Amino acid sequence: MAAYRALTVDWQGSRLISEIREYAMDDLPAGEVTIRVSYSGVNYKDGLSTIPGAGIVSQYPHVPGIDLAGIVVASSDPTFKEGDEVLITGYGLGASHPGGFSEYARVPAAWVVPMPSGLTAKAAMAIGTAGFTAALSVHRMEENGLKPGQGPVLVSGATGGVGSWAVSMLAKSGYEVTASTRKNSEIDYLKALGASGTISPSELEVPEAKPVGRERWAGAVDPVGGPFLTHILNSVRYGGSVTLSGFTGGAELASTVYPFILRGVNLIGIDSVFCPMEIRRTVWNRIATEWMPEEALLDSIVNEISLSGLPDAIAKVLQGRMRGRSIVALS
Template identity: 75%
Template sequence: MNTYQALTVDWKGEELKPEVRGYSLDDLPEGDVTIRVAYSGVNYKDGLASIPGGHIVNSYPHIPGIDLAGTVVASSDPAFCEGDEVLVTGYGLGVSHPGGFSQMTRVPAAWVVPLPPGMSAKAAMAVGTAGFTAALSIHRMEENGLATGQGPVLVTGATGGVGSWAVAMLARSGYDVTASSRKSAEADYLKKLGAAESISPQELELPEGRALQQERWAGAVDPVGGALLPHVLRSVRYGGSVAVSGFTGGMDFASSVLPFILRGVNLLGIDSVQCPMELRRKVWGRIAAEWLPEEDMLDSVVHEIALSDLPDALTQILQGRMRGRAIVNLT
């Protein structure tokens, strides 16, 4: 393959537009490992990279895509050889470095994770950054004492990428999962993922005037943040944890310190971008061994699109209209 195609976001007059462009191998970015990309995933951050004021990318033209899986075709680093199956998520991919919405790419070896045994490139990107973030959230919560049998675990934004995977992974591990979503029509979808109960965000909102409410949740995975987070914190059980990984509900929130000092609640910040490689490999190993669902469940969470479908998919994810996760077939 001497040429390849990639989804490129660039200015057209005063508008920022995504379009598929052709490139030659001479256009590949700097790095140690050249990868033929099989699949990438559509993430909220990719949507932000495609619009003015998204505060993700500093210069254009730019190739988004913050995750990818594929096959090594060349490597100057001895840790990787031609034919190795690998994945990349986080670091500068799709932000400061050309991303995964490309049939070919080149990245630093320090970003590359060997594909875990038993996991295909397609399954890896079905999980992708969203699933990795969900898994990292659960891993961190368990490190801080979460265990089955302690009570229900709440997942906010449950029909989104992180939320869908959190519901499925928690249920697969035997947790009693309550899924919160403003999409009431998706109750059957959430039940199929493993949720014991689905509720609206409004049902989480508690009367003002009390810094603490009745203890309800053993823990919570929260990719939403914003104004709902204080309500969740006030109703977490003693010693429970809330893993926060996103801000689709807003970046600011106001809360009392009482949940932390009277109930020992842990507020865990989940960063999938600069996550250390040792932890990154451990969590991907857990995903492959413990949390990867059966094919029919994967089909419930994931839908596959082509490179040419990406502009519409980026619009959908920004508007909150995407259920589960879309993956891009680049083969």
Template identity: 65%
Template sequence: MDSFRALVVDRQGDSLSVKVQALTLDRLPEGDVTIRVRYSGVNYKDGMTVVPNGPIVKHFPHVPGIDLAGHVAASNDPRFKEGDEVLVTGYGLGVSTYGGYSEYARVPGDWVVPLPAGLSMKEAMALGTAGFTAALSVHRLEEAGLAPGQGPVLVTGATGGVGSAAVSMLAGRGYEVTASTRKEEEHGFLQELGASEVLAPDALRMPEGRALHRERWAGAVDPVGGSFLPHVLGTVRYGGGVALSGFTGGADFATNVYPFILRGVQLLGIDSVLCPMPLRKRTWERLTGELKPSGLLSAIAREATLDELPDALDAILRGEVRGRVLVAL
């Protein structure tokens, strides 16, 4: 093999170039395991890597893609051998080192997860970082005491990757799910995933000057954050939790202590990047069974090629992506 294709981001002054280029294996970073990548996915964080002067990538040229699935092409790690099916999400992939938008990738062996039986590489990346984050959110909420039958569970940003996966997972587990989205045209899509109610975000706002409102949600999955998070916290039922995993609505929010000290509400931070390997593997195992979204490939994923990636990255930043975009390499 003389060369392979990758999406390369390079800085030119204050602007970035984003284009498909031919690379050779000696351009890949150091690592124990070289992977022939078959699939990756498009995440909001990937979109941030192509924003000029963005906060995600510090060194250029760079290959984005914070998740990948493929076959081991070469390994110096005794845990993996040529031909093994594997996946990688999080750690420094696509941020501090070259990522999944490349036909070949090289990573430390400690980042690699054997592909669980019962999950294809395509399905694994239809889930990807977004599905993994949604599964961690459900796990943390249940660990904090959430169970079916306690009342409706709210999912914000429900047409996005994390949100749509969470709606399907929760519904499949027997929860009553309320989905929140600004996109009226997507109500049918969310109901197909299992949402029993779909609300516009404005319906979640509390009356002006109120610190708490009537208890409504048994729990919430929130990949949005920002100004709506205080309203969610103020309407969660006593002892309930909010699993917070993103900031598409902004990184800052202003709230008060009342939900925490008067209702015992728990704000649960979800970290899919440095999630410990034992929990990471257990979560991927759950994604082969009880947390595997119904109709995963048809309901959540659509495909893009490397050449179509720049448009897909722009679209996710504009909030125009429904569910997951699957990248076929």
């Protein structure tokens, strides 16, 4: 194949526009591994890379897509050979490096994860960066002592990509999961994922005239941040952990020291971008085995689109209207 197509973000006058462009294979960037991309996923960070001033992209034209799965077509690194199935999430993909919204990609070998046994490219991207972030959140809470039977675990932003997968993975591990959402229409969806109950974010926002609120949660997965995080911290049980992986609710944290010094609460930052490869492989292997979703659940969470459907999907994720996960079929 002498050419490939990719969604490209570029300046047109004073505006950033997104369009599908055709490239020659020689236009691929430097890297040891060349991949024919099968699927990529649509993430909030991908949406940010299409708007000016978001601080995600410094050079244009730019190809977004912070994750991909596909087949190696060429490799100068002995770790990978032609025909290997692989996936990539994080590092510079879709930010400082052309991303997964492309029929072909060339990347450093150090970024590439061999596809775990039992996981297909489509399932890997249905899970994608969002699912990996959710899995890493659960993994880190368990490293800090969380076990089933300790009480309910809260998931905020539960209808989004990270939240949906966190609900599913926690439920599969035997946890009692409370899903936070403003959308009454999505309660049945969340219960199908495994939530034992739901709660409105407004119930988390109510402050109590005490240093901390009543103890409610054994732990919490929070991809939202902002004022929600403040109230979650004030209601976590003694020694519990909260994992923070996003800021769709705001980047500022207005908290006190009381949850930490009165209850020993742990606030754990989740960085899925530069997560060490050893941990990355461990978490993906857990996803492919104990957290692997049933096919019917994948179908309920995933919306498959083509390159031409990306602008609409990006708009939805930026507006907070995305339910579950949109994936892009590229080959």
